[in-house]
Amino acid sequence: MDDILEILANDARVTPEEIAKMTRKKAGEIKKTIKEYEENGTIVKYKTIIDLDKVRGENSSFVRALIEVSITPQKDVGFDNVAERIYSFPEVTSCYLVSGAYDLLVTVEGKNIHTVSNFVASKLSSMEGVRRTSTHFLLKKYKEDGQILKKVSHGKRLAISI
Amino acid sequence: MRISKRVEQMAPSGIRAFFDLVLGMKDVISLGVGEPDFVTPWHIREKAISSLEKGYTSYTSNKGMPELRQEINKFLGERYGIAYDINEEILVTVGVSEGLDLAFRAILDPGDKVLVPDPNYVSYGPTVELAGGEVVQLPTNIKTGFKITPEVIEESMCEGVKAIIINYPCNPTGTSYTKKELREIARAIIKHDLILISDEVYDELTYDFEHTPFATLKGMKERTIYLNGFSKSYAMTGFRLGWAAGPADIIAGMTKIHQYTMLCAPIISQIAAIEALKTGFKDIAMMKREYLRRRNYMVGALNDIGLSCHMPQGAFYVFPSIKSTGMKSMDFAKDLLNKKKVALVPGSAFGKDLDDHIRISYASSYDNLKEAIARIDEYLKELKHGKKARR
Numbered sequence: 001m002d003d004i005l006e007i008l009a010n011d012a013r014v015t016p017e018e019i020a021k022m023t024r025k026k027a028g029e030i031k032k033t034i035k036e037y038e039e040n041g042t043i044v045k046y047k048t049i050i051d052l053d054k055v056r057g058e059n060s061s062f063v064r065a066l067i068e069v070s071i072t073p074q075k076d077v078g079f080d081n082v083a084e085r086i087y088s089f090p091e092v093t094s095c096y097l098v099s100g101a102y103d104l105l106v107t108v109e110g111k112n113i114h115t116v117s118n119f120v121a122s123k124l125s126s127m128e129g130v131r132r133t134s135t136h137f138l139l140k141k142y143k144e145d146g147q148i149l150k151k152v153s154h155g156k157r158l159a160i161s162i
Numbered sequence: 163m164r165i166s167k168r169v170e171q172m173a174p175s176g177i178r179a180f181f182d183l184v185l186g187m188k189d190v191i192s193l194g195v196g197e198p199d200f201v202t203p204w205h206i207r208e209k210a211i212s213s214l215e216k217g218y219t220s221y222t223s224n225k226g227m228p229e230l231r232q233e234i235n236k237f238l239g240e241r242y243g244i245a246y247d248i249n250e251e252i253l254v255t256v257g258v259s260e261g262l263d264l265a266f267r268a269i270l271d272p273g274d275k276v277l278v279p280d281p282n283y284v285s286y287g288p289t290v291e292l293a294g295g296e297v298v299q300l301p302t303n304i305k306t307g308f309k310i311t312p313e314v315i316e317e318s319m320c321e322g323v324k325a326i327i328i329n330y331p332c333n334p335t336g337t338s339y340t341k342k343e344l345r346e347i348a349r350a351i352i353k354h355d356l357i358l359i360s361d362e363v364y365d366e367l368t369y370d371f372e373h374t375p376f377a378t379l380k381g382m383k384e385r386t387i388y389l390n391g392f393s394k395s396y397a398m399t400g401f402r403l404g405w406a407a408g409p410a411d412i413i414a415g416m417t418k419i420h421q422y423t424m425l426c427a428p429i430i431s432q433i434a435a436i437e438a439l440k441t442g443f444k445d446i447a448m449m450k451r452e453y454l455r456r457r458n459y460m461v462g463a464l465n466d467i468g469l470s471c472h473m474p475q476g477a478f479y480v481f482p483s484i485k486s487t488g489m490k491s492m493d494f495a496k497d498l499l500n501k502k503k504v505a506l507v508p509g510s511a512f513g514k515d516l517d518d519h520i521r522i523s524y525a526s527s528y529d530n531l532k533e534a535i536a537r538i539d540e541y542l543k544e545l546k547h548g549k550k551a552r553r
Contacts, residue, residue, distance in 0.1 A: 003451075003455065006451070007455065011528070014528070018459065018532075021458060021459045021462040021463060022455035022456070022458050022459045023455065023458065024458050024462075157195055157197060157199070158185065158195065159184050159185055159187075159190055159192040159194065159195070159505060160181050160184045160185065160192055160194035160195060160505050160507065161194070161195055161196045161197060162177070162196050162283070162284045162333075162507065162511065
């Protein structure tokens with residue numbers, strides 16, 4: 001990744017003027033490069049990481065499940081068609097084709113355990129081409145997208161030292 | 163009197179009271195910190211933890227674990243193309259601080275003089291004096307980017323000078339030298355047959371060109387005590403681990419003192435350091451990219467708000483001038499701390515003639531740096547208006 005992408009990946013609020021200072025380039029040049037990245041899809045979008053557990057509160061029944069899905073590949077299109085049918089559901093938050101004992105690893109989120117169960121029973125398992133599913137409800141999140149979710153306190157530095 | 167004359171005569175640290183003031187204050191944004199804001203990379207910490215679990219809690223060889231000396235030598239060979247005899251020419255120390263102390267005590271007789279740059283890291287003068295030596299200042303200034311030149315050495319040379327200490331990249335100025343500049347300095351050092359103590363602890367944090375160790379230059383290895391450590395490059399300040407490499411006779415002298423006073427560096431730190439050398443290069447690259455951006459930002463921002471600042475080539479400090487305010491550095495630092503809760507280190511801590519400078523450490527998050535710049539800007543503006551109002 002170049003400097004601009006690395007800086008924005010870490011903090012999307014940094015302005016082109018600030019990036020220009022950090023990289024000793026002209027702000028106009030930075031703006032132009034960012035625009036190019038946006039146009040060619042290198043930068044997909046800017047969003048905020050929110051700890052949803054905090055928003056939902058402790059009593060929330062919100063659940064997330066990892067579902068292993070085995071599918072029968074179709075002629076010419078392989079797994080792609082079935083995958084598309086699956087990932088188009090808004091309940092699905094991620095969908096990967098993987099090597100190994102099953103084919104797709106799908107993450108599904110729902111208001112409660114019933115929503116997710118219903119989705120698996122009525123939408124996923126019954127879908128044409130889906131041979132088998134195996135659902136794992138998540139019990140605890142430790143780390144997500146490279147971000148450790150527990151606030152780790154690293155012994156503090158002195159406020160001043162030579 | 164219970165305190166020895168030697169200690170009694172040491173100049174008291176004027177900076178202590180200011181530090182206490184900072185430490186007693188809450189919610190301060192500190193740009194006064196002389197250590198990385200990264201925590202030691204996890205794989206290094208994990209190694210230290212597991213060494214404890216396995217029961218590595220003993221002394222080691224006085225010189226340091228053979229495997230560590232081997233790794234240091236390997237690093238020097240691969241990185242800089244220089245080789246030492248790991249049994250005779252490398253000593254593992256408790257930080258570069260111990261290395262400095264050992265070096266001066268090993269080479270100085272009472273009255274021997276040492277050329278010490280001004281500004282310099284705070285411990286150089288006192289360590290020379292504790293070893294019975296005398297300090298001769300090598301003055302540098304912002305006009306030349308705080309660089310030592312052969313001319314400055316010539317002008318400062320006098321009867322009885324035995325050694326010179328150079329720290330690059332430099333704390334507090336961030337100044338470093340290209341190979342060409344080092345060669346010129348080396349010529350002057352060789353001409354006057356000086357021993358060089360080269361403190362290169364910030365070597366991995368050199369931004370605009372490749373770092374060149376003095377010891378790799380022709381005619382220098384046999385007269386250079388090459389000091390380095392793990393604090394800055396691997397964010398391992400609390401591990402207190404460094405090393406000295408140099409001519410066998412000097413290293414033997416240093417080892418003699420070390421074996422009576424320190425015995426050996428802590429084994430846990432040594433094991434962590436082996437891990438750092440074996441696999442830590444990625445961590446260094448990541449930290450260096452981050453520091454480089456912050457340096458560029460800080461120099462740009464400080465010049466924008468009216469504090470003229472040279473572009474330092476390394477370390478994580480900028481050393482702007484506060485001449486435009488007409489204030490002394492300690493007054494500036496105290497007033498800024500009280501009014502805007504930003505802590506930085508007054509230039510006077512680093513030398514007599516640096517009262518119109520402040521040291522700012524950019525080993526702090528970008529958000530902190532941005533906020534600190536905004537506050538300093540506010541402070542400077544209020545200062546200006548205050549002056550006008552008084553007129």
